[in-house]
Amino acid sequence: MKNAIEVKDLDFYYGKFKALSKVNIDVRRNEITALIGPSGCGKSTFLRCLNRMNDLIPGIKAEGSIKVEGVEINNGTTDLVDLRKKVGMVFQRPNPFPLSIFENVAFGPKIHRMAKGDELKDIVKSSLQKVLLWDEFKDKLNKNALSLTLEQQQRLCIARLVAVRPDILLMDEPCSALDPVAIQKIEDLMRFLKKDYTIIIVTHNMQQAARVSDRTGFFLLGELIEFSETDKIFTAPSDKRTEEYITGRYG
């Protein structure tokens, strides 16, 4: 099976408002999939269906099938703890906990009772190495995470996910709070992480989608208009609306 995620006919409602309609998408393993589209078109909503974070909002309804590694997760019997261990999420604004660097990364392994003592230290080390923070902070693990730069905080948030050994990383505009240099570094990091993880990134920045992703999906008003190889989307889109969007006719 090549697909990490398979979504079939997904409809999503906030109360009476239909935010997604008939979304079908297959996300391949160890690829970066970008989701683009004007703001308010449902990108975040879709992403949050994949780890069921929308469940926190009262009055929502998600209909259709979402399979993660072949297992249906859009039903009442899904174990959300397991799901979220497997499908991690990086948020728009870096949100490290107001704890030390070490405690941030150790958070997941601790709550899931994955390791303690030296084993835990090893996980923290390898996670920080993965996001290229280890060399700079190996002697400052007690530093408060909030004192890092935004870019470092975002890296730390990724390290925090990596520590629970997920298969899939969801990133919701992970660079929107960062400056261009930092953005480039995070993009490098994503390319580096691709060999171990399946990554889905929401971005309002089309250049970013073009730079990092293998496949791109274009959302408009809750519908997935087009989904194919990134090259194709940006050079020869098959839908007129996609073309209009990438040539800058929508906001």
Added chain:
Amino acid sequence: MIKKFFESLIEKAIFISGITAIAIVVLIFIFLLKESVYFFLNNNLAEILFGMDWYPISEPPKFGFLPLILGSVLVTVGAIVIAVPVGLAAAIYISEVAPGWFKEILKTGIELLAAIPSIVLGFVGIVVLAPFIRNLFNLPSGLTAFAGSIMLAFMAMPTIVSIIEDAINSVPKSYREGSLALGATHLQTIRRVILPAASSGIMAAVMLGIGRVIGETMAVLMVTGNAAIMPTSILQPVRTLTATIAAEMGEVIQGSMHYYALFGIGFVLFVITFFINLAADMFLHRKKS
């Protein structure tokens, strides 16, 4: 023109009220200082602070503050040990667990608790609590430090609950999301993310609770048994600093050393509350920066 005049008038009135408030505080402090300095200068300071006997009207009188200080400390510590865990649990329940409509009912209930005059609580303490404690522990009298602690815990609870609840509510939503997205349960999120993030607010609540408790007089006077002896157990009657002043000020001969000693107690109380409020302030301030 007239509008301007009124505005400046109102400004001045506000300024004068503000200054008056500060001036009154300063005057009270000076008065307290003046009366107590006389006492502290005319007695051995070590004998006062560490003296174990409070016999203000024996001959010669003994003005040892220690039993009174320990009485206050015992009752206060007892009250805080009861009020903080209960208050913390209540605040967590209200802000994290209770459904919307019930939340409002609980908050109103806690505000009502704050509105009960302390003498009424003291009365309930004498009539209900003291006999209960006497029977429970098989004591000669239920009027003990423990009874005082329980009464004071009730009084400190509203302050503690509402400040902790505020602290919890001001924890950014993004911390909660980050934790849940890592697969943490609601309880793990509360314990490992929300409470640590709210910790300085929680400490401030504890400090303000202590401040509220240590200055309270009426209820303690009524339920603690009022024996100015060195306490050895929380199940003994004790006499607090505040209760001593309240009980003795009415009968004391103006200008006697006993009279000045009561001001000395007042001064000690003032210093203690001042530092506790300062600590609370520091915690609240740290939270903001």
